[in-house]
Amino acid sequence: MTKHYMLKILVCAVLFSLVFVSCNGHKEEYHSVMERIEAESEDYHGVTLSSEKYLEELKSIEITEGDFTFLIPERKSQIKSYACTECHTKSLNELQDSNIGKKAHWDISIVHANENIMNCATCHNINDMDNLKSLTNKRIDFNNSYNLCSQCHTKQFNDWKGGAHGKNIGGWAPPRAALTCVNCHNPHEPHFESRWPARFNTQKVKERE
Numbered sequence: 001m002t003k004h005y006m007l008k009i010l011v012c013a014v015l016f017s018l019v020f021v022s023c024n025g026h027k028e029e030y031h032s033v034m035e036r037i038e039a040e041s042e043d044y045h046g047v048t049l050s051s052e053k054y055l056e057e058l059k060s061i062e063i064t065e066g067d068f069t070f071l072i073p074e075r076k077s078q079i080k081s082y083a084c085t086e087c088h089t090k091s092l093n094e095l096q097d098s099n100i101g102k103k104a105h106w107d108i109s110i111v112h113a114n115e116n117i118m119n120c121a122t123c124h125n126i127n128d129m130d131n132l133k134s135l136t137n138k139r140i141d142f143n144n145s146y147n148l149c150s151q152c153h154t155k156q157f158n159d160w161k162g163g164a165h166g167k168n169i170g171g172w173a174p175p176r177a178a179l180t181c182v183n184c185h186n187p188h189e190p191h192f193e194s195r196w197p198a199r200f201n202t203q204k205v206k207e208r209e
């Protein structure tokens with residue numbers, strides 16, 4: 001009985017060390033998946049794979065977050081009412097007084113977290129409107145608004161950095177470029193409704209018969 005047991009343990013140990021050694025061997029060659037893709041896509045059957053032709057039209061910025069460096073679309077030139085300081089040179093009170101009539105941002109209401117958690121000043125700095133702000137009052141550039149989201153949505157942020165949430169532009173060929181949070185989510189109303197696949201509605205047909 002015990003002999004059997006010892007044998008099993010021995011076999012396991014050998015298998016384990018085999019796996020361990022082979023993994024380690026690979027690790028020495030490449031430090032990350034991206035590194036491996038980059039290295040192996042150079043001169044692939046005489047063709048160099050690159051996402052560059054998909055990025056020609058894109059005004060992008062390079063970011064480095066932890067171990068990941070990639071491109072995301074530049075944002076500020078895309079925001080309709082940027083620069084905010086075209087109007088926000090006076091205090092809010094003064095602006096509100098001088099603005100009798102239609103509310104300036106009538107089309108923006110928060111459908112995100114409830115009002116005990118979040119209001120305009122959670123993300124916008126009333127005294128520095130051209131920048132966003134963190135929960136601890138650190139300045140966040142509008143181009144890097146993913147740093148705003150990442151404070152509360154850590155899981156999606158980590159997935160996004162690695163390429164598991166969101167979308168790469170131009171596939172996985174280097175240089176890597178990905179859409180940023182606000183390209184898909186409206187920060188004021190970020191939720192997407194779940195959608196079911198279209199299907200033939202047999203219930204409706206029955207009701208009509």
Ligand code: HEC
Nearest residue numbers: 081082083084086087095096099102103104105120124129
């Ligand atoms: C065309 C002028 C104009 C521009 C551009 C503008 N704002 Fe405003 N904003 C106003 C006025 C006027 C108010 C005062 C309150 C009102 O009328 O709703 C205001 C109020 C606000 C408030 C307070 C709303 C509230 O209910 O307390 C926030 C936050 C704000 N603006 C953010 C921004 C940001 C961020 C930008 C730039 C991305 C921006 N605004 C650009 C005119 C402007």
Ligand code: HEC
Nearest residue numbers: 075079080081082105108110118119120122123145182187
């Ligand atoms: C969860 C954070 C968050 C909250 C809360 C928030 N905003 Fe914003 N807001 C953003 C971000 C991020 C952007 C930039 C979006 C982009 O890049 O398109 C933005 C953009 C804007 C803009 C520019 C929109 C445009 O297209 O010109 C205005 C104006 C604005 N916010 C006003 C407000 C007002 C007023 C409130 C409160 C009613 C508010 N925001 C609440 C994060 C927030």
Ligand code: HEC
Nearest residue numbers: 112113117145148149151152153181182185187190191192
């Ligand atoms: C201060 C914390 C905070 C910040 C900053 C913040 N969120 Fe949220 N967000 C929340 C909370 C709280 C909810 C509601 C969660 C729920 O209902 O389960 C939420 C809900 C969401 C949802 C809907 C979740 C669902 O289940 O459908 C999305 C998408 C989202 N946020 C994206 C963003 C994006 C993008 C940004 C940056 C522009 C951002 N959030 C910034 C706290 C935050």
Ligand code: HEC
Nearest residue numbers: 146149150153156157160165166167179180181183184192
């Ligand atoms: C290419 C578009 C795209 C980008 C970029 C993107 N998201 Fe999403 N996100 C989605 C879609 C689509 C869903 C809805 C998934 C579903 O309902 O199953 C979603 C869902 C979410 C949710 C709801 C919870 C969940 O996981 O289903 C949160 C929170 C969220 N995203 C936050 C973020 C943050 C933070 C970023 C940036 C770091 C980001 N997203 C970038 C498309 C995107």
